[in-house]
Amino acid sequence: MTSTITPPASLNKFEKFKAEKDGLAVKAELEHFARIGWEAMDQIDREHRLKWLGVFFRPVTPGKFMMRMRMPSGILTSPQMRVLADIMQRYGDEGSADITTRQNIQLRGIRIEDVPDILNRLQQVGMTSIQSGMDNVRNITGSPVAGIDASELIDTRELVQQVQDTLTNGGKGNPEFTNLPRKFNIAIAGCRDNSVHAEINDLAFIPAYKDNLLGFNVLVGGFFSAKRCDAAIPLNAWVPPQDVVDLSQALLEVYRDNGLRSNRLKARLMWLIDEWGMEKFRAEVEKQLGRPLQPAAEKDEIDWEKLDHIGVYPQKQPGLNYVGLHIPVGRLYAQDMFDIARLAEVYGSGEIRLTVEQNAIIPNVPDSRLEAFLVEPLLQHFSINPDSLARSLVSCTGAQFCNFALIETKNRALSLIEELDTEVSLSKPVRIHWTGCPNSCGQPQVADIGLMGTKARKNGKAVEGVDIYMGGKVGKDAHLGSCVQKGIPCEDLKPVLRDLLIKHFNATPR
Ligand code: HEM
Ligand code: SF4
Numbered sequence: 340m341t342s343t344i345t346p347p348a349s350l351n352k353f354e355k356f357k358a359e360k361d362g363l364a365v366k367a368e369l370e371h372f373a374r375i376g377w378e379a380m381d382q383i384d385r386e387h388r389l390k391w392l393g394v395f396f397r398p399v400t401p402g403k404f405m406m407r408m409r410m411p412s413g414i415l416t417s418p419q420m421r422v423l424a425d426i427m428q429r430y431g432d433e434g435s436a437d438i439t440t441r442q443n444i445q446l447r448g449i450r451i452e453d454v455p456d457i458l459n460r461l462q463q464v465g466m467t468s469i470q471s472g473m474d475n476v477r478n479i480t481g482s483p484v485a486g487i488d489a490s491e492l493i494d495t496r497e498l499v500q501q502v503q504d505t506l507t508n509g510g511k512g513n514p515e516f517t518n519l520p521r522k523f524n525i526a527i528a529g530c531r532d533n534s535v536h537a538e539i540n541d542l543a544f545i546p547a548y549k550d551n552l553l554g555f556n557v558l559v560g561g562f563f564s565a566k567r568c569d570a571a572i573p574l575n576a577w578v579p580p581q582d583v584v585d586l587s588q589a590l591l592e593v594y595r596d597n598g599l600r601s602n603r604l605k606a607r608l609m610w611l612i613d614e615w616g617m618e619k620f621r622a623e624v625e626k627q628l629g630r631p632l633q634p635a636a637e638k639d640e641i642d643w644e645k646l647d648h649i650g651v652y653p654q655k656q657p658g659l660n661y662v663g664l665h666i667p668v669g670r671l672y673a674q675d676m677f678d679i680a681r682l683a684e685v686y687g688s689g690e691i692r693l694t695v696e697q698n699a700i701i702p703n704v705p706d707s708r709l710e711a712f713l714v715e716p717l718l719q720h721f722s723i724n725p726d727s728l729a730r731s732l733v734s735c736t737g738a739q740f741c742n743f744a745l746i747e748t749k750n751r752a753l754s755l756i757e758e759l760d761t762e763v764s765l766s767k768p769v770r771i772h773w774t775g776c777p778n779s780c781g782q783p784q785v786a787d788i789g790l791m792g793t794k795a796r797k798n799g800k801a802v803e804g805v806d807i808y809m810g811g812k813v814g815k816d817a818h819l820g821s822c823v824q825k826g827i828p829c830e831d832l833k834p835v836l837r838d839l840l841i842k843h844f845n846a847t848p849r
Contacts, residue, residue, distance in 0.1 A: 353474070354600050356383045362391030362473060363512045369455050377402050377451045391475065391517060393468025394454055398742040403432050405740065406446040406457070407471040409507070411499045412481035413442025413693035417680040419464045420691055424676030426457055436676065438669035438697040440733060440782055441524070443471075443478040447740060467510035474519045476506050476591070480540075482530040483648060483694045487702050489655040492546040492553055492640055493529030493580060501584050502527070506591070516591060520598030521606035524562070525587060527555070532643040536695060536785055538570040538817045539563060541608045542590060544583055547636035554579040556635045557586065559620075560609035565777035568784050569609050570819050574621055576632040589628035597623070645814030647696055647768070649730060650723050651709065654702065660709060661692075661702040664721040668734045668749045669697025678717045686712040697733055726760035729753075731770040735781030737792070744775030746792035746803040746829060755833060763837060763846035770813070771836075773805075784819040785811040788839060795826040803829045809843070 350358065365372070365388045372380055372389075377396070386396045395405040408423075415423075423444060427436055432448030439445055449457065461467060471478065481499040485491065502525060506516045526535035527544045537543035537558055544555035555578055561571030578586050598611050612620050625632050648663040664679075671679075679699060683691045688703035699721070704712055713723065735741070737748025752773040774781030775792040783789020788809055795804025804826050811820030827835055840846035 349601050351601060351603055353387070353603060356387060357474065357518050360388070361514055361517055362388045362475075363470075363514055363517045365389055366392060366512060369458070373452045373455050377404075380451070387473060390472030391470060391512075392454075392458070393471040394449070394451075395472060397740055399738070399740055400448070402450065403447070404449045404451060404454070406449050406454075406468055407439075408444045408446070408461075408466060408468050409471050409478050409503060409510075410443050410466075410693065411479055411503045412485055412496050413478075413483050413695075414496065415466070415691050415693075416464075417683045417689040417691065419466050420676055420680040420683070422460055422464045422466070424673045424680065426460065427673035427676065430457060431673070434673055436671045436673075437736065438666055438671065438693050438699065439478075440695050440697060440735075440780070441478040442480050442483065442693040442695055444671075444693070445736075462510075467507065469507050469510055469512050470517060474521055475517060476519070476523045476525055479503050480524075480526040480535040480695060482528055482534045483692045483700055484534075484652075484661060484702070485529055487654040487656065487659070487661055488530055489653065491530050491655070493555075495527045495529035495544075498544075498580060498583050499527050502587050505584055505588055516595065519591070519595050520600045521603065523591065523594065523608065527583065528641070531640055532646045533641045533814050533817055534646060534648075534695070536782070536813060536817070537561075537641070538819070539782065539785060540571060541594075542587060543571055544578070545639045545641055547577060547639040549577045549633065549636040552579060554636075555583065556639045559590070560607075560612045562607045562609055563779040563782065563784060564604065564607065565779070566604050567609075568779070568819055570817070572612075572617070573635055574624070574632075575617070575635045576621065576624075577634065577636045578632070585628060586624070586632075590624050593620070593623045593627050641815050643814060647698070647731060648694055648700055649698060649725065651713070656703075658706050659702070660704045660706065661700050662704055662709075662712065662723060663694070663698060663700045664718065664723060665725040665730060666698050666721055667729065667753055668732060670749060675717075675721070679721075682712065682715060682717060696731065726757075727765040727768045728756045728760045728771060731768040731787075732756050732773075733770070733781055733786070734773040735775050737773070737775035741775060743778055744792060745794055746775055746805070748773040748775045748781065748792065751829060752790075755836070758833065759836060759840070762849055763840050764849050765840065765844060765846050769840060769844045769846075770811075772811075783808040783811075784821070785813055785817070786820060787811065787844065788836065789820055790832075791822075793826060795828045797828045797830070805829060805832060807835070807839075809839075
């Protein structure tokens with residue numbers, strides 16, 4: 340079935356250019372773009388449509404694009420990691436990549452001339468960057484320890500992969516799902532600790548028993564934006580695992596064909612649910628699915644506090660362990676990526692996993708290899724036992740590469756937290772999230788302390804500052820935090836954070 344979108348009376352700029360030419364159409368023109376170079380390209384192709392291939396024009400570094408991969412459940416193999424490292428080394432002018440809060444990787448400094456080559460190389464190792472930006476379904480998240488977690492309920496790896504394959508036609512691109520009203524996030528949790536932040540996704544599956552069968556309760560409509568933030572709410576539906584793909588597809592079709600398209604600030608799924616009411620939305624999804632949905636199970640199985648997976652943990656497979664490495668603010672350089680690939684091969688099974696806290700896990704390390712692994716020099720830098728504040732630090736890209744940023748984030752976050760870790764001691768980690776602007780990519784609303792970039796004033800001058808969020812709760816009974824203090828100049832932030840840590844998180848001065 341092809342899309343049945345009725346263009347609204349007044350099309351915004353994005354709807355106009357999507358109606359003129361589907362984003363995916365640029366796939367056929369890539370060789371041409373590579374020949375003519377970024378400056379000669381049509382502006383909409385360069386700055387928008389290329390995102391359908393995962394290629395992002397970055398106004399902060401014109402001519403040096405960012406590439407956003409797809410990494411279902413955040414799982415990759417050492418050959419794949421090595422290809423990404425090699426791409427960074429060979430083609431990436433900045434030489435750095437970032438692990439994102441959707442268990443994904445973004446590569447920096449890519450020239451358009453090299454994109455055809457890069458896409459070929461990715462394809463050779465079974466990777467894709469397709470449909471990873473703009474009005475597409477983003478990287479689909481799943482438990483980072485699926486299949487190895489001793490306490491997991493459902494191994495979600497295959498389901499996540501199947502949903503991605505359906506929505507992207509196995510990575511070749513699927514025009515059925517390339518013109519959504521807005522971006523769309525999907526998460527599938529099979530664990531007890533809500534390791535995917537189900538509540539902040541447009542569509543989330545969380546484990547639940549019904550009549551002694553294990554399946555998923557379904558949550559819908561979670562999203563953040565500068566204008567509005569909402570946690571996902573129950574669809575009042577339970578599905579067995581084998582229905583996850585069909586339901587995802589049907590729900591996306593309803594959203595695609597009915598989502599609000601005239602105002603991009605009101606185009607995310609929750610706005611449609613608001614307009615229709617949940618009953619009608621659910622009925623339309625049932626209609627599209629072609630069969631009735633079962634009501635939700637009374638209770639779900641998310642009953643643990645959220646884990647961060649840093650450290651050494653025994654797997655469900657006897658004699659094997661997974662080792663979670665702390666990657667400070669998710670920043671990786673080509674050599675780090677080669678090293679991680681090597682460690683995964685030498686000590687594990689060659690697999691690597693990424694977490695929504697921007698860290699990496701090496702699974703399948705036998706007991707007999709642990710000792711040697713833990714003295715590898717790379718673990719000095721990517722620790723299994725980082726300081727309390729560094730451990731849970733998350734940051735969006737910020738001013739170094741992002742044109743929306745009002746402040747520099749990653750480097751500032753790292754140096755400030757390093758100082759604070761020497762000044763106070765904490766009995767448990769405090770999750771501090773930085774985000775460079777109100778778009779909230781760094782999710783300050785899920786943090787214990789969230790810091791959102793803003794322009795502040797000091798001595799009559801505009802300076803970089805933050806609004807402070809508090810009260811985000813993750814894991815069981817997750818809920819969003821809210822803004823508690825506005826406009827703190829970054830240069831005055833350290834004592835403010837120190838006081839908050841002492842007052843609210845039992846920090847003791849060292
Ligand atoms: C209009 C609103 C938004 C805009 C314009 C926006 C823009 C961007 C840009 C430009 C980047 C790439 C920056 C770079 O690394 O060079 C990015 C990355 C990202 N953003 Fe946003 N963003 C928006 C809202 C959000 C929200 C609400 C979330 C979720 C909380 C989010 C989550 C992410 C994530 C996870 C990434 C990393 C890439 C990925 O894994 O998908 N963004 N965003
Ligand atoms: S929050 Fe703002 S600064 Fe950070 S990546 Fe998103 S758009 Fe850029």
